[in-house]
Amino acid sequence: MGFYFAQFLTGLASAASLFLVASGLSIIFGVTRIVNFAHGSFYMLGAYLAYTLVDAWQAGPFGFWGAVIIAAVAVGFIGAAIEFLLLRRIYHAPEMFQLVATFGVVLVIQDLTLMIWGAEDLVGPRAPGLDGAVEIFGELVPEYDLALIVLGPAVLGGLWLLFNRTRWGTLVRAATQDREMVGALGVNQSWLFTGVFFLGSLLAGLGGALQVPREAVSLLMDLNIIAEAFVVVVIGGMGSIPGAFLAAVLLGEMNAFGILIFPQITLVMMFLVMAVVLVVRPWGLLGKAEAAARPPSGAAEPPLRVAGGMMRWLAMGGLAVLLLLPFLTDEFTLVLLIDIMVFALFAASLHFIMGAGGMVSFGHAAYFGLGAYGAALLIKFLSMPMELTLILAPVIAGIGALAFGWFCVRLSGVYLAMLSMAFAQIAWSVVFQWYEVTGGDDGLLGIWPSEWASDKTVFYYLTIAVCGGGIWALRRILFAPFGYTLRAGRDSALRVDAIGIDLRRHQWFSFALAGMFAGIAGTIYVFSKGSVFPDEMSIPRSVDGLIMVLLGGVQTVAGPVVGAASLTLLEDFISRLDYWRMMLGAVVIAIVVAAPQGIAGAFLQLIPARWTGREETA
Amino acid sequence: MLDVADLHSHYGRAHILADVTLHVGRGEVVALLGRNGAGKSTTFKTIMGLVKPTSGSVMFNGETISGAGSHTICQKGLGYVPEDRRIFTDLTVMENLEVGRQPEREGAPAWTVEKLFSVFPNLAEMRNRPGGRMSGGEQQMLTIARTLMGHPSAILLDEPSEGLAPVIVEQMAQTIGALKSEGLTVLLSEQNLHFATLLADRAYIIEKGRIRYEGTMADLAADEEVRAAYLTV
Amino acid sequence: MTNVSNPVLAVRGLSKSFGGVHAVADVNFFLDAGELLALIGPNGAGKTTCFNMLNGQLPPDAGSVKLQGRELVGMTPRQVWRLGVGRTFQIxxxxxxxxxxxxxxxxxxxxxxxxxxxxxxxxxxxxxxxxxxxxxxxxxxxxxxxxxxxxxxxxxxxxxxxxxxxxPQLLLMDEPTAGMAPQERIDLMALTAGIVRERSISVLFTEHDMDVVFAHSDRVMVLNRGELVAEGSPAAVRADPLVQEIYLGAGSTFGSDEQPAATTTADAAAGGTHA
Structure with missing residues (x-):
């Protein structure tokens, strides 16, 4: 009995930090409509800063709390500075560009942190004055945990007062609904936004700083917490601070008790809780249905046109060059080209649901990884031939997408993005932790193609056939009623329903189909490398896919191919350098700021319409 | 008081203002008439700084305001009542008014919550009701009251009669008449000629982003031809 | 015209409450083949709720909706559509x-x-x-x-x-002329009326533009606080003192018969306040 109560208190204590991070995320999203991927980085920065400050001012309890507060405020200022310098330039960019730009910030902060604090995990001191334990029902409970248990509700109350009893809070709530109108009523929105960013970042920094006595400070903190914070926000309801609190407690308790039964089960339980909540309350425990979004002010996408003569010749020419290349180059180039084709198919499958369907999956790597791991496991455990796995592994990926997609299509916009990412993170965790089957961090090795395809050149042709064929098939589907129905749902869900189409079901099938094509890419990938690691389904891999699609331009059908080629070449080049993440992040940010249409999109604007068969828009 | 000269602006692809010039004198009620999509709302949004003009100028109280942010323009005493009301539906009536509150300014009618409630008696009875649970007519009253909380010396009133039952439109006309007698300058956009006739001193007619007619309401009433050309076809 | 033996649409006792408030209370009406029936009333009178129940978007608390004798209550909007009920939207x-x-x-x-x-x-x-x-x-x-x-x-x-x-056999048109210029409205309704007559489609429409209502409907129903308070020919409804009091007002803000020119604009974006 006493033990369970102590475990319950541990759950409450760990909920505190999670709540701080999630409420900050929610507040920032409410006003700026930006899902700040870098929010986890603020949390991490808070922890590192607090570690350093506590270390410097060790004397006395004031030193500890002073350090925590200064670290939190400092992170608040860092957040405000990022808002001021970067986000202000992209408030009018499409949602997904903003997400990707903030992921660029994640990469930059990750490498900066690495530069300053090094790669080693840092273990902070306990909080002076709270370093003992209290006996409750015969169990020792750390005093620090009790302090956190009090702190969570105190912050919740403070935020409630701030938002409901002050003019600033009223303005923030008004801006959450209609920021342009708040401006037209004489309120300087820019400062309101910066202020909100300051507050949100401060909360994240505080959450991180408070964790220093409880866990080692590491470079993994940012992506770990952001995935959890997304789950909290989805369960609690976007924009609801009490909802975030409730969900954080729920998750904290689940972790505290789940770990007793079977550590891996916590992940499955998280999945189940999320599933139940979303089925019963699609907008989260305390969330409200999103008001019908104002129609996007940007110009509608022009109608799809069958490629014009010139583009068709270009595609044919490109294919001919690809077929001839083995006679002209070395094996190294072929390997790079295989990578490019694999990622082109991966990006094309993401583009299918993202461009045509308007469903932005932030966890598309899950299906790439399911294809890769599916193939690897079929070979390892069932000794299946490559030919059969090429068919079965994508089916496995498709089934995974069918299961996850069932939930995802119930949401839209950023909610869908966050949920898909949470699912991918769950899949990643399972692969990462289930050592006996997946080999965990060590991956699965020795997955080679069949004898006849083991020669690089032959495998290269196989890749052209499978990936090229996949891209072509996706394109056909896009132009057929299936793809048009998907586009129709994106343009007007109301009208689709009114002409007797079950949109959700159609989106669900599309999601699964896209997952299957991503699985095909993953299958080819594993055979080209001979091994597979959890990284193939991690968040950075998912974001790679998004960057490829955005680089190529969401509205261009040829975009994913261009995007995949550009990013693969870029990564191939810079990953040989130190701190390449920072450079990649900077490049991503620069692209979002400079070319929101993507490379292919910008290029299309330059070439005459008759080449591409586009209609000139007035 | 408000001088718009040669205003050009682009908004999306379809709505473009070309060469809009108009003038509103202190204490006047001027109607901007035209059909849907003629450019009325775009004109207002451009004056208000919500849409950036490509060329032309807007002067308010002798100061150039074109190019400034909308909050700056509002702070100079120009209030904006949008066509689709844009009430903060999660906020109560009192909170909606609070968002609109600005410091008092000289030379403009000053408003208190109580004074507004005497002009809009319906609102007084629902101080703590969320904006989302009000009827269309009540919301229209609230959006005007909210703008008045900024003590504007002039307001842009975008289609106040839109979507309201005829009986409520009549009430609205009386209320705006009361604001006029407080000394407020009003630029009013309308499709409803009957409604405009009840209130306005002068009218402009806009069509395809250009001003096609300018005259007093009496002149317009007498000019069958213009009405037929721009308002009914 | 009201009393036909075999109506396209027969609505009986249709009711719906939200949190104890009657949004639609015991509404009964028939719709004949090729007939244009207008449903008017103040904002929040229950017009949209009524429409949503007719096409299956909202389950009624009580009542029945029959399309050529076939019960529609309990069907999804998509099933209703497949049976031949089309819907157009305000926006x-x-x-x-x-x-x-x-x-x-x-x-x-x-x-x-x-x-x-x-x-x-x-x-x-x-x-x-x-x-x-x-x-x-x-x-x-x-x-x-x-x-x-x-x-x-x-x-x-x-x-x-x-x-x-x-x-379709039946079209539900939610403010078909909202947001249009006066002459366009008249043209669109004339076109609609022509098509529905040649194909013998029945139309139920809501409308804020009284000129459109009085010019193009065969019959008019007035809804107030969820109840049908008047029903009859356009002329009869227009002359009804109760309808004038709750909805039409003194008539100073819409065109008279002689002058069907500028009119009250329709409810393009009435805000989400329909009961």
Whole structure:
């Protein structure tokens, strides 16, 4: 009995930090409509800063709390500075560009942190004055945990007062609904936004700083917490601070008790809780249905046109060059080209649901990884031939997408993005932790193609056939009623329903189909490398896919191919350098700021319409 | 008081203002008439700084305001009542008014919550009701009251009669008449000629982003031809 | 005209409450083949709730809705659509990134249950049928233009063609002329009236523009606080003192019979306050 109560208190204590991070995320999203991927980085920065400050001012309890507060405020200022310098330039960019730009910030902060604090995990001191334990029902409970248990509700109350009893809070709530109108009523929105960013970042920094006595400070903190914070926000309801609190407690308790039964089960339980909540309350425990979004002010996408003569010749020419290349180059180039084709198919499958369907999956790597791991496991455990796995592994990926997609299509916009990412993170965790089957961090090795395809050149042709064929098939589907129905749902869900189409079901099938094509890419990938690691389904891999699609331009059908080629070449080049993440992040940010249409999109604007068969828009 | 000269602006692809010039004198009620999509709302949004003009100028109280942010323009005493009301539906009536509150300014009618409630008696009875649970007519009253909380010396009133039952439109006309007698300058956009006739001193007619007619309401009433050309076809 | 033995639509005892408030209370009416019936009333009177119950979007608390004798209560909007009930919206809802023809083709493809076809190009499905419908609403010349660049009045015509794609028996039109210029309204309603008469389609429509209502409806019903308070010919309803008090007012803000020129604008974006 006493033990369970102590475990319950541990759950409450760990909920505190999670709540701080999630409420900050929610507040920032409410006003700026930006899902700040870098929010986890603020949390991490808070922890590192607090570690350093506590270390410097060790004397006395004031030193500890002073350090925590200064670290939190400092992170608040860092957040405000990022808002001021970067986000202000992209408030009018499409949602997904903003997400990707903030992921660029994640990469930059990750490498900066690495530069300053090094790669080693840092273990902070306990909080002076709270370093003992209290006996409750015969169990020792750390005093620090009790302090956190009090702190969570105190912050919740403070935020409630701030938002409901002050003019600033009223303005923030008004801006959450209609920021342009708040401006037209004489309120300087820019400062309101910066202020909100300051507050949100401060909360994240505080959450991180408070964790220093409880866990080692590491470079993994940012992506770990952001995935959890997304789950909290989805369960609690976007924009609801009490909802975030409730969900954080729920998750904290689940972790505290789940770990007793079977550590891996916590992940499955998280999945189940999320599933139940979303089925019963699609907008989260305390969330409200999103008001019908104002129609996007940007110009509608022009109608799809069958490629014009010139583009068709270009595609044919490109294919001919690809077929001839083995006679002209070395094996190294072929390997790079295989990578490019694999990622082109991966990006094309993401583009299918993202461009045509308007469903932005932030966890598309899950299906790439399911294809890769599916193939690897079929070979390892069932000794299946490559030919059969090429068919079965994508089916496995498709089934995974069918299961996850069932939930995802119930949401839209950023909610869908966050949920898909949470699912991918769950899949990643399972692969990462289930050592006996997946080999965990060590991956699965020795997955080679069949004898006849083991020669690089032959495998290269196989890749052209499978990936090229996949891209072509996706394109056909896009132009057929299936793809048009998907586009129709994106343009007007109301009208689709009114002409007797079950949109959700159609989106669900599309999601699964896209997952299957991503699985095909993953299958080819594993055979080209001979091994597979959890990284193939991690968040950075998912974001790679998004960057490829955005680089190529969401509205261009040829975009994913261009995007995949550009990013693969870029990564191939810079990953040989130190701190390449920072450079990649900077490049991503620069692209979002400079070319929101993507490379292919910008290029299309330059070439005459008759080449591409586009209609000139007035 | 408000001088718009040669205003050009682009908004999306379809709505473009070309060469809009108009003038509103202190204490006047001027109607901007035209059909849907003629450019009325775009004109207002451009004056208000919500849409950036490509060329032309807007002067308010002798100061150039074109190019400034909308909050700056509002702070100079120009209030904006949008066509689709844009009430903060999660906020109560009192909170909606609070968002609109600005410091008092000289030379403009000053408003208190109580004074507004005497002009809009319906609102007084629902101080703590969320904006989302009000009827269309009540919301229209609230959006005007909210703008008045900024003590504007002039307001842009975008289609106040839109979507309201005829009986409520009549009430609205009386209320705006009361604001006029407080000394407020009003630029009013309308499709409803009957409604405009009840209130306005002068009218402009806009069509395809250009001003096609300018005259007093009496002149317009007498000019069958213009009405037929721009308002009914 | 009210009392027909075999009505297209028969509504009996339709009721719905939200949190104890009667949004629609015991509404009864019939709709004959080829008839245009207008439903008017103040904002929040329950018009939208009523519509939503007719097409299956909202389950009624009580009552029955029969389409040619077949009970619609309990069906989803999609099932109702398949039985031949079309609906148009206050604010146009078209596929902006498709051409006018493709918009109509999508409705035809859905009608013929071909939405999951994976291979043949969309443009090759039912192209002639789509063009024929567009020709009827006067949009054939603009068939290859994107809906995203059309004028508002033209979009309304496209929507009409889309609504005709599944050969409906009944059209529910939610403020069909909202947001249009006065002359466009009259043209659109004249077009609609022509088509429904030649195909013997019944129409139930809500409208804020009294000129449209009095010019084009065969019958008018007035809803107030969820109850039908008046029903009859346009002239009779217009002269009804109760209707004048709750809705029409003294008539100073809409056109009289002699002067059907400028009119009250319709409820394009009434805010989400319908009961």
């Amino acid at each position: 146009t809802a078209t596929f902006a990134s498709m051409t006018v023809r493709e918009n109509v083709q999508m409705a035809l493809i859905s009608h013929h249950k071909r939405i999951r076809a994976l291979w043949r190009r969309t443009g090759d499905h039912y192209a002639d049928e789509a063009l024929a419908l567009l020709d009827r609403v006067g949009m054939a010349e603009q068939a290859e233009r994107a809906c995203g660049v059309l004028a508002y009045g033209d979009l309304k015509r496209v929507e009409l063609a889309v609504a005709l794609a599944n050969e």
